[in-house]
Amino acid sequence: MHRWTDLDQVPPGFGPSVVTIGNFDGVHLGHRQVLTRMVADARAAGIRAVAVTFDPHPLQLHRPDEAPPLITGVRDKLELLASTGLDAVLVQPYTWDFARQSPERFVRRFLVDGLHARTVVVGHDVRFGWQNAGDLSTMLALGSEHGFSVEVIDDVKTPDGGRRWSSTWVRELLSLGDVSGAAEILGRPHRLRGVVVEGDKRGRELGFPTANLASDADGLVPADGVYAGWLSVVVPEAGERSRLPAAISIGTNPTFAGVSRRVEAYVIGRTDLDLYGDEILLEFAERLRPTLKFDSIDDLIATMTDDVAKARVVLGI
Structure with a gap:
């Protein structure tokens, strides 16, 4: 798996690709289900599967008092992401310069020109660009403009259809010392x-x-x-x-x-x-x-x- 920490490290001619964006803290079973399906779809289409994630967590920059403690460090996150079969991960440094991009500039620079996205995989609650101005409707409009499709994924829940698998849930369990319960969500x-x-x-x-x-x-x-x-x-x-x-x-x-x-x-x-x-x-x-x-x-x-x-x-x- 390619591991990049700057868009300039993406080799010329890389792509086309399926791209997803997220923090992926813990790389729990919900993340893994989405990523492994995305990888399978990319393989079937003969293109690359790429995840874009951030370091540090965006809240550590915008609202440090509210930033969640991270379940995994970057090294472990990359190892876990690699195990899903991804072709590449871009760990984007989350700086003020990056945060101040408009939604349009982010999509054009990273998804279109940088990673040559053919499909972008996002959740219903996706937000991106300065002050979270971009949402799902923005992504759909930009996809139509730039020639990529947008796949919207539903929340991934426990097999009984109960609570959504989430990093927040893992943190709650670890704060109680319930490491065996956390392992059920993490899958490890x-x-x-x-x-x-x-x-x-x-x-x-x-x-x-x-x-x-x-x-x-x-x-x-x-x-x-x-x-x-x-x-x-x-x-x-x-x-x-x-x-x-x-x-x-x-x-x-x-x-x-x-x-x-x-x-x-x-x-x-x-x-x-x-x-x-x-x-x-x-x-x-x-x-x-x-x-x-x-x-x-x-x-x-x-x-x-x-x-x-x-x-x-x-x-x-």
């Missing part, structure tokens, strides 16, 4: 990606050495608590390796009067790992319990031992 375990940094080394003293994730890790951190999950070490030239079972703790360590929120993972049964400076992925399977404050170290160790036993059951090890 929720993940965090970041570098391992030094912590207080208290876990090692207690017999449960942990890998502490840097505070700038990518991905939406779920609610405080203890989770069963998986840790993978990312090797730059090879991708991932060694998906290891883990008990993951999120919180401030109230037993030790901690104040900073941390994400740390104990690889079950391993005390020999040195992961400092490594990039890791943490995948969440199930929440085991909320964060608790213990009256004694012995109570804490007993509960951590029980956490690991429960994690083994959840992970099937």
